[in-house]
Amino acid sequence: MNSLENLRGIPQDINSEVHLKAIRKRWNDFYDANPDGPNMSKQKLLNFAKQIDNEFGHLFLPPIR
Amino acid sequence: MNTKFILNVDVPGEMGGNTIIDNRFNPNKVYHLHLVFDQYPDDIFKCSPVYIVSESLYNSVIDLGLSGLHNARLISYSLNDNHYQTIQHDGKIPTQNYFMVDINENGEEDFSLIRINDLIRLCVSDRAFRLLSSFNIDNADISELK
Numbered sequence: 001m002n003s004l005e006n007l008r009g010i011p012q013d014i015n016s017e018v019h020l021k022a023i024r025k026r027w028n029d030f031y032d033a034n035p036d037g038p039n040m041s042k043q044k045l046l047n048f049a050k051q052i053d054n055e056f057g058h059l060f061l062p063p064i065r
Numbered sequence: 066m067n068t069k070f071i072l073n074v075d076v077p078g079e080m081g082g083n084t085i086i087d088n089r090f091n092p093n094k095v096y097h098l099h100l101v102f103d104q105y106p107d108d109i110f111k112c113s114p115v116y117i118v119s120e121s122l123y124n125s126v127i128d129l130g131l132s133g134l135h136n137a138r139l140i141s142y143s144l145n146d147n148h149y150q151t152i153q154h155d156g157k158i159p160t161q162n163y164f165m166v167d168i169n170e171n172g173e174e175d176f177s178l179i180r181i182n183d184l185i186r187l188c189v190s191d192r193a194f195r196l197l198s199s200f201n202i203d204n205a206d207i208s209e210l211k
């Protein structure tokens with residue numbers, strides 16, 4: 001999960017706040033739907049991270065989608 | 066029928082290391098919340114699974130006799146050392162108290178929770194929305210309940 005290849009950057013342009021807010025809201029919805037705490041499976045987290053990458057990856061630095 | 070509003074509220078940070086959470090319950094029980102802010106928060110915001118309100122908003126809710134914010138508990142908070150100053154360009158930092166509150170799925174109350182397409186959202190009455198509009202809810206996504 002914490003490997004360098006999973007590190008994401010969001011450019012500090014005018015939209016960075018908007019994108020960060022949207023991503024945090026999406027993760028909150030995920031935690032609401034999956035209240036597993038520390039027992040959450042790594043695969044579930046990775047699958048959702050991939051969804052986030054698909055939605056927002058074109059905005060990351062470097063773009064990943 | 067009175068108009069109601071749906072809010073997908075701000076998520077200005079994440080739980081910090083001093084949080085005490087019990088995941089034997091669904092939703093998880095939070096006995097103490099330590100929030101690490103990434104940016105200056107709205108007056109009502111969320112950190113799953115709890116909702117948090119500023120002391121000033123909470124006082125107004127109580128003074129006006131609005132219902133739905135239950136069992137207010139003081140939280141502790143700090144700022145994210147790595148990027149708070151980068152994200153919060155104006156350098157504004159939170160100084161007031163914040164309370165985590167319980168909100169039920171009771172549509173009769175001024176503040177309630179509603180499930181929409183498996184997502185949990187805050188639902189507020191017209192008079193609660195009028196109050197919220199006089200506070201900072203800039204980062205909430207707002208729609209009218211159809």
